[in-house]
Amino acid sequence: MSLQADERLPLSGAQxxxxxxxxxxxxxAAYHTAEAVEIxxxxxxxxxxxxxxxxxxxxxxxALRFTDTDDGPRCHRAADADDWPxxxxxxxxxxxxxxxxxxxxxxxxxxxVDIEKGPLFAHSLLTLAPTASSGC
Numbered sequence: 001m002s003l004q005a006d007e008r009l010p011l012s013g014a015q016x017x018x019x020x021x022x023x024x025x026x027x028x029a030a031y032h033t034a035e036a037v038e039i040x041x042x043x044x045x046x047x048x049x050x051x052x053x054x055x056x057x058x059x060x061x062x063a064l065r066f067t068d069t070d071d072g073p074r075c076h077r078a079a080d081a082d083d084w085p086x087x088x089x090x091x092x093x094x095x096x097x098x099x100x101x102x103x104x105x106x107x108x109x110x111x112x113v114d115i116e117k118g119p120l121f122a123h124s125l126l127t128l129a130p131t132a133s134s135g136c
Contacts, residue, residue, distance in 0.1 A: 008074035087124040097128040
């Protein structure tokens with residue numbers, strides 16, 4: 001589905017179910033999910049962010065927002081769909097960096113999302129170890 005910012009389409013059955021569940025419990029984060037990918041070794045964080053932003057821009061579902069209308073709930077492409085933060089969290093100084101990283105993930109998953117305002121996702125780049133310096 002490729003939506004224009006001004007198009008309003010009816011929800012799919014699954015979207016409608018989540019819409020009404022969200023209306024019944026607006027402070028719930030029950031439907032949040034997370035995925036973690038471990039990257040070992042040096043990382044060009046600028047290149048990583050560029051690739052992530054391109055991926056998000058090409059996936060229409062990340063750009064969706066939901067609106068209540070006289071005809072029922074509708075989805076549309078958000079005008080500000082490309083304006084989202086990449087959270088950078090450095091837990092390398094923690095006593096247990098892995099536990100601190102997972103604590104960040106759990107805390108993020110507990111935050112309710114307003115599906116009308118969005119964004120419907122969050123991305124974090126977690127640093128668990130200091131960057132190795134070259135010894136040349």
